[in-house]
Amino acid sequence: MQYCDMSYLLLFLPLVMLFYSLVTKEKRWIVLLVSSYLFFYLLSGKLLVYLVLSTFSIHHFGLWLHDVEQVGKKAMEEAAKEEKKRIRESMNKRKRNVLILGIFVQIGMLSLVKYLPFFCFNINQLFEFIGVNFRIKQYHFLAPIGISFYTLMALSYLIDVYRGKCIADKNLGRLALYLAFFPQIMEGPIARYHETALKLYEGEKLHYQTVCFGMQRILFGLLKKMVIADRLNIIVENIFSNYATYNGGILFLGIIFYTIELYMDFSGVMDVVIGSAEIFNIALPENFRQPFFSKSISDFWSRWHITLGTWFKEYIFYPISLSKGSKKMTSALRKKMGNHFGPLCAGSIALLCVWLLNGLWHGAGYHYIFFGIYHFTFILLGNVLEPLFLKFYQITKLNRESKSIHIVRILKTTVIVFFGELFFKAPTLRIGFIMFKRIFATFTFKSFTDGFILKLGLDGRDFIILGVTLFLLFLISILHEKNISLREEISKKPIYIRWLCYYVLLFYIIIFGAYGAGYIPVDPMYANF
Amino acid sequence: MKQLLTILESIKPGVDYENCITLIDEHHLDSLSILSLVAEIEDEFDVVIPTVEIIPANFNSAESIMNLITRLQEEE
DSSP states (O other): OOTTSHIIIIIIHHHHHHHHHHSOGGGHHHHHHHHHHHHHHHHHGGGHHHHHHHHHHHHHHHHHHHHHHHHHHHHHHHSOHHHHHHHHHHHHHHHHHHHHHHHHHHHHHHHHHHTHHHHHHHHHHHHHHHTOOOOOOOOOOOOOTTHHHHHHHHHHHHHHHHHTSSOOOOOHHHHHHHHHOTTTTTTOOOOOHHHHHHHHHHOOOOOHHHHHHHHHHHHHHHIIIIIIIHHHHHHHHHHHHTGGGSOHHHHHHHHHHHHHHHHHHHHHHHHHHHHHHHHTTOOOOOOOSOGGGOSSHHHHTTTSSHHHHHHHIIIIIHHHHTSHHHHHHHHHHHHHHHHHHHHHHHHHHHHHHHHHHHHHHHOSSHHHHHHHHHHHHHHHHHHHHHHHHHHHHHHHTOOTTSHHHHHHHHHHHHHHHHHHHHHHHSSSHHHHHHHHHHHHHSOOTHHHHSSGGGGSSOOHHHHHHHHHHHHHHHHHHHHHHTTOOHHHHHHTSOHHHHHHHHHHHHHHHHHHOOOSTTOOOOOOGGGGO | OHHHHHHHHHHSOSOOTTTOSOTTTTTSSOHHHHHHHHHHHHHHHOOOOOGGGOSHHHHSSHHHHHHHHHHHHHHO
């Protein structure tokens, strides 16, 4: 069962809504928790045990941190002034040790199922290279769906408790629901404890408006997923599977189509996810904000998979770049190199760690690590060259904020993103480089004009549907970029116009959706990370 | 406050720091500017800004930054 399957939309979700409405306010969280565990069981079977173990461990470590702090605070209250400092230091040290142990358990579980084969393979390669006749036996464990997402949520909870940003939750059920809430367990968004936990537990009744808004959002997501992503999947799989037989023009088209497919699939699923939560009056954090209007790679990552970027920024980037050593480095370099290049050094070290981990988080493979380094390089280049760009605009008297310059910058960023996604999608790094080389070595515009693209799995009708739908979505994105919410605008219209819009959307998906014979829906790509 | 405004102006000139309340939200201060700002504030005001305090709400305006500094000074 996936979020865009009819079994989820027409059976699972309505049943949860029904049971949720039937029970009393105090028991609604139990309905959500049971349905979340059932949803996870239907997806991952016995691997549910990982989620249960993770929840128990996080609950335990949270309370442990709380206890250490309480004991320390009590001791400080009774101690003399000089003694307080020593007690605080000792308390902080104990808290840090508990946190490290808690993180170790979480990362350990994730590594066991996700990174152990990759690690063993590389060690064995190293042994072979240096001539050691010993091989580590490779174990393969099945990874439960969404483990990378709930692990990050679990870690954020633990670190927030450590930092005193949230209080350790004694209620195991509430914590379990925060980690397992069924709309987000597969592909995020990565919510923080304070953003959803209390609201989920509250069990507010279903409201007509939030149910309507939720359903509209789900329909909008289905439009992206079923009309575009699932349609493009045919041509993308064809091109990437037979890359050796196609010329550079077709391969370039392949990476453009894949980038559109990935965006429409992931952001479409996010609409279904956020819409499902909205039905229960739960506001999940947004994961996308018109990423293809980005003027730089740095800007792109503040608009694409936002909750992942925020997680890395809060729990990796700032802790590294604001550590004692980094602060000293920044202060010293600022005096010598100025305000721009001074903080760049510490910032870049932290950024490199972020992107290495970001690449690895997406999967255990060198092409994912390369994907991370690729984006790090462009962000670093952007930072290093910024003074030069400023000088260039000053000398040429070009207005950086003019529409034409914006369009050029957006196009440049989009092309960089296209090539990044090539390495992301390629099965291995080697194949990624072969495809990259082929694009430039065998590129010809003839591929676009000789009608060959109509032989790749989609016919003229498919391309017209894609073109019209993408154009409509582009117009909606322009409105969103201007902070105009189409949904709110429609909600102000008379009832017959509103329902006309909903029916048009519904029938558009039913008529033009890519499902049934000849179409293969996109696998939930992010669920496997 | 004057001291803080001078620091902000030295880190990224050309922003109306006295009135702007969206320094982070509108990307006037990026991650690198925050690193400079934290280092400079810690030197000038003799406080330690913990990572947990690096949130948009604390850095969106000169006033909120000043409130953060005052709170940290009081806590120490």
